[in-house]
Amino acid sequence: xxxxxxxxxxxxxxxxxxxxxxxxxxxxxxxxxxxxxxxxxxxxxxxxxxxxxxxxxxxxxxxxxxxxxxxxxxxxxxxxxxxxxxxxxxxxxxxxxxxxxxxxxxxxxxxxxxxxxxxxxxxxxxxxxxxxxxxxxxxxxxxxxxxxxxxxxxxxxxxxxxxxxxxxxxxxxxxxxxxxxxxxxxxxxxxxxxxxxxxxxxxxxxxxxxxxxxxxxxxxxxxxxxxxxxxxxxxxxxxxxxxxxxxxxxxxxxxxxxxxxxxxxxxxxxxxxxxxxxxxxxxxxxxxxxxxxxxxxxxxxxxxxxxxxxxxxxxxxxxxxxxxxxxxxxxxxxxxxxxxxxxxxxxxxxxxxxxxxxxxxxxxxxxxxxxxxxxxxxxxx
Amino acid sequence: xxxxxxxxxxxxxxxxxxxxxxxxxxxxxxxxxxxxxxxxxxxxxxxxxxxxxxxxxxxxxxxxxxxxxxxxxxxxxxxxxxxxxxxxxxxxxxxxxxxxxxxxxxxxxxxxxxxxxxxxxxxxxxxxxxxxxxxxxxxxxxxxxxxxxxxxxxxxxxxxxxxxxxxxxxxxxxxxxxxxxxxxxxxxxxxxxxxxxxxxxxxxxxxxxxxxxxxxxxxxxxxxxxxxxxxxxxxxxxxxxxxxxxxxxxxxxxxxxxxxxxxxxxxxxxxxxxxxxxxxxxxxxxxxxxxxxxxxxxxxxxxxxxxxxxxxxxxxxxxxxxxxxxxxxxxxxxxxxxxxxxxxxx
Amino acid sequence: xxxxxxxxxxxxxxxxxxxxxxxxxxxxxxxxxxxxxxxxxxxxxxxxxxxxxxxxxxxxxxxxxxxxxxxxxxxxxxxxxxxxxxxxxxxxxxxxxxxxxxxxxxxxxxxxxxxxxxxxxxxxxxxxxxxxxxxxxxxxxxxxxxxxxxxxxxxxxxxx
Numbered sequence: 001x002x003x004x005x006x007x008x009x010x011x012x013x014x015x016x017x018x019x020x021x022x023x024x025x026x027x028x029x030x031x032x033x034x035x036x037x038x039x040x041x042x043x044x045x046x047x048x049x050x051x052x053x054x055x056x057x058x059x060x061x062x063x064x065x066x067x068x069x070x071x072x073x074x075x076x077x078x079x080x081x082x083x084x085x086x087x088x089x090x091x092x093x094x095x096x097x098x099x100x101x102x103x104x105x106x107x108x109x110x111x112x113x114x115x116x117x118x119x120x121x122x123x124x125x126x127x128x129x130x131x132x133x134x135x136x137x138x139x140x141x142x143x144x145x146x147x148x149x150x151x152x153x154x155x156x157x158x159x160x161x162x163x164x165x166x167x168x169x170x171x172x173x174x175x176x177x178x179x180x181x182x183x184x185x186x187x188x189x190x191x192x193x194x195x196x197x198x199x200x201x202x203x204x205x206x207x208x209x210x211x212x213x214x215x216x217x218x219x220x221x222x223x224x225x226x227x228x229x230x231x232x233x234x235x236x237x238x239x240x241x242x243x244x245x246x247x248x249x250x251x252x253x254x255x256x257x258x259x260x261x262x263x264x265x266x267x268x269x270x271x272x273x274x275x276x277x278x279x280x281x282x283x284x285x286x287x288x289x290x291x292x293x294x295x296x297x298x299x300x301x302x303x304x305x306x307x308x309x310x311x312x313x314x315x316x317x318x319x320x321x322x323x324x325x326x327x328x329x330x331x332x333x334x335x336x337x338x339x340x341x342x343x344x345x346x347x348x349x350x351x352x353x354x355x356x357x358x359x360x361x362x363x364x365x366x367x368x369x370x371x372x373x374x375x376x377x378x379x380x381x
Numbered sequence: 382x383x384x385x386x387x388x389x390x391x392x393x394x395x396x397x398x399x400x401x402x403x404x405x406x407x408x409x410x411x412x413x414x415x416x417x418x419x420x421x422x423x424x425x426x427x428x429x430x431x432x433x434x435x436x437x438x439x440x441x442x443x444x445x446x447x448x449x450x451x452x453x454x455x456x457x458x459x460x461x462x463x464x465x466x467x468x469x470x471x472x473x474x475x476x477x478x479x480x481x482x483x484x485x486x487x488x489x490x491x492x493x494x495x496x497x498x499x500x501x502x503x504x505x506x507x508x509x510x511x512x513x514x515x516x517x518x519x520x521x522x523x524x525x526x527x528x529x530x531x532x533x534x535x536x537x538x539x540x541x542x543x544x545x546x547x548x549x550x551x552x553x554x555x556x557x558x559x560x561x562x563x564x565x566x567x568x569x570x571x572x573x574x575x576x577x578x579x580x581x582x583x584x585x586x587x588x589x590x591x592x593x594x595x596x597x598x599x600x601x602x603x604x605x606x607x608x609x610x611x612x613x614x615x616x617x618x619x620x621x622x623x624x625x626x627x628x629x630x631x632x633x634x635x636x637x638x639x640x641x642x643x644x645x646x647x648x649x650x651x652x653x654x655x656x657x658x659x660x661x662x663x664x665x666x667x668x669x670x671x672x673x674x675x676x677x678x679x680x681x682x683x684x685x686x687x688x689x690x691x692x693x694x695x696x697x698x699x700x701x702x703x704x705x706x707x708x709x710x711x712x713x714x715x716x717x718x719x720x721x722x723x724x725x726x727x
Numbered sequence: 728x729x730x731x732x733x734x735x736x737x738x739x740x741x742x743x744x745x746x747x748x749x750x751x752x753x754x755x756x757x758x759x760x761x762x763x764x765x766x767x768x769x770x771x772x773x774x775x776x777x778x779x780x781x782x783x784x785x786x787x788x789x790x791x792x793x794x795x796x797x798x799x800x801x802x803x804x805x806x807x808x809x810x811x812x813x814x815x816x817x818x819x820x821x822x823x824x825x826x827x828x829x830x831x832x833x834x835x836x837x838x839x840x841x842x843x844x845x846x847x848x849x850x851x852x853x854x855x856x857x858x859x860x861x862x863x864x865x866x867x868x869x870x871x872x873x874x875x876x877x878x879x880x881x882x883x884x885x886x887x
Contacts, residue, residue: 424751424754424755686752691747
């Protein structure tokens with residue numbers, strides 16, 4: 001018998017037949033990554049064995065930028081963090097500064113903020129629903145969702161003058177009251193919108209293709225979700241009941257009656273259904289706020305024009321559209337923040353992606369990224 | 382010119398028909414694209430293309446012109462020869478399939494509306510349409526890029542898996558009609574379209590046909606949200622237009638075949654207009670053509686409706702459905718039809 | 728067993744897929760929501776933050792807007808001191824729409840209401856220089872009269 005061919009100092013011939021993983025560049029110009037997110041996938045056939053997130057393509061240095069502006073001037077730039085949920089970003093920053101200055105926001109302003117916040121949440125979830133469905137091939141839902149989002153945009157435009165980056169709140173309260181007829185237009189929308197959600201659910205929730213695509217995909221258990229620091233609907237999809245609006249109520253949220261929808265298994269379907277149910281809860285909140293809107297001033301009476309908070313620090317978080325959106329502001333007593341940090345939920349939630357994707361297929365990566373609802377403006381900041 | 386000379390009968394007339402058919406099919410395919418975009422728009426509560434010409438009717442021409450005038454890019458990593466010929470591999474079978482489709486009853490002994498009255502027509506069709514996968518596989522492999530490779534691999538396995546149930550569902554039609562000729566099959570549906578007795582086979586055929594033509598919800602080879610453009614990611618300009626043409630020609634072909642096999646072709650059940658108007662063969666042919674077109678467009682509408690409504694299956698789920706659901710059903714159906722046929726013969 | 732049979736029947740008859748098809752067909756028959764923008768002009772609400780518009784005649788050159796602007800796109804040149812005593816109108820007023828983010832923060836502090844947003848929203852130009860508006864071009868606002876009538880009817884019409 002002859003020995004297998006072997007040259008001194010090299011691997012045996014059998015070694016040549018071993019396969020290696022395929023590296024696939026997923027993004028930054030991929031249609032399903034919702035922006036300039038890039039993932040390097042290690043693939044064994046179509047199965048994902050490794051995923052490496054590469055971010056920073058949209059880094060604009062917003063936190064640093066804000067340190068060179070006065071508190072007032074820095075407000076509009078935070079709309080550019082999560083540009084599909086701009087009002088909530090603005091609320092987070094403004095709230096942090098108000099906390100730092102110990103300013104009491106008037107009751108009416110708080111209610112108006114709740115109304116606009118929740119409408120923004122619906123608008124964000126609609127855009128998310130449309131793009132997530134488009135990622136999984138159901139393209140009609142995108143157009144239906146954008147159609148309804150358009151109405152909310154019109155409401156924003158009538159109230160705040162802008163559709164996307166509204167620069168909604170000044171520090172201390174709100175700028176202007178509702179214009180004439182806004183209340184009625186908003187109520188019309190709220191009355192019709194649940195029927196539209198039913199339609200989306202008919203198209204997706206019970207559809208066997210949708211269920212097969214999302215059930216059991218990207219499972220994250222509750223413990224893992226907490227350990228990874230996930231928040232928002234992504235966390236609640238795993239069955240962990242944590243909602244900033246309930247846990248640490250701000251802006252009078254404790255006065256509204258709403259539920260926190262929870263998932264059971266922590267898969268893509270649960271994260272989807274949690275967001276859809278959240279839209280229904282948001283409708284309830286807006287209706288309650290419209291009904292119980294108190295009269296009163298829009299801005300606190302004692303507020304100097306130049307914002308100069310006392311030296312100190314404040315952390316204020318709101319339930320953003322993507323999760324817990326926190327603003328940490330350190331003041332040294334001047335009119336500019338000494339240090340400002342944003343706890344961006346998209347950025348933290350992105351950590352869960354590896355846990356969700358490894359072991360799944362390429363098509364599941366798309367479903368998982370969609371279910372995280374990342375916005376790259378917020379990830380990269 | 383002597384139309385009755387053997388040369389004209391065997392070469393000239395078929396050639397003329399082929400040229401006419403190619404033109405008509407290319408036109409139909411272009412307007413299938415228009416119809417799809419328009420209908421999709423309507424389903425999605427928008428209007429679709431409406432800027433070029435009235436109701437956007439000149440849009441396909443504008444698109445075609447744009448694609449022809451675009452730069453033809455061959456990526457550095459591509460294998461240039463295969464890259465160039467792959468789209469042709471895709472487009473030729475798609476058009477060749479139309480050769481045996483009987484669009485209308487013949488208006489005379491030499492004025493039939495099909496190019497080749499092959500007595501194994503349906504077998505030819507199955508053979509030629511499965512050649513189309515070569516264009517996709519070659520194109521994806523020759524692109525020298527990873528996304529097209531994935532697309533072509535998916536496409537190869539998808540087409541292989543769905544060819545089987547498709548063939549079995551067609552076999553049951555052949556059993557019912559007792560012939561491989563498409564015209565015979567249509568004649569056999571004079572009273573009742575095969576849709577009714579072969580509803581199972583029709584279902585299998587529709588699903589496999591959607592999968593065969595790589596259309597939603599089975600459009601995995603070109604799933605734009607996963608594989609960017611699938612096998613044609615690297616293609617541009619004229620070569621991309623070829624793939625596009627091939628895809629939609631396949632769609633039209635599948636609609637025509639479904640019309641012939643299951644919806645009764647140019648026949649209208651309980652209305653034998655052919656015998657009523659026997660004295661006027663051209664009128665009969667025209668009515669037949671119109672009936673055929675209406676049925677085919679109705680099927681096409683359904684196709685687009687499905688695309689507008691459903692999400693996309695995943696790769697493994699798709700194969701699972703093909704092998705574990707459709708194949709047993711089609712086999713069962715075939716056994717059933719064969720048993721009934723046998724019992725009737727006794 | 729009935730449960731399994733029920734499941735089999737449901738699997739073979741696609742009831743939920745059919746209801747999905749019904750939804751798309753419902754919208755197929757309904758009127759479309761597409762707006763034919765260049766042909767049909769949109770009616771914008773009153774608060775729309777379009778191009779900045781300055782009434783030079785009422786401006787008192789206090790430079791509050793300049794200080795409030797987060798993007799530093801406003802530049803006001805007050806008149807010389809001897810003129811200022813009698814005529815406070817600015818000698819020159821620049822707004823660079825290249826940098827303007829339409830946030831509306833210059834409008835809030837203006838004591839005379841001279842600076843405000845117009846409803847002019849088609850701001851694309853072929854030349855960047857055209858985006859630098861000055862004293863002569865800033866008050867040019869033909870569209871505002873046309874749009875002011877629209878107000879909120881637009882929102883009410885479009886809500887479902």
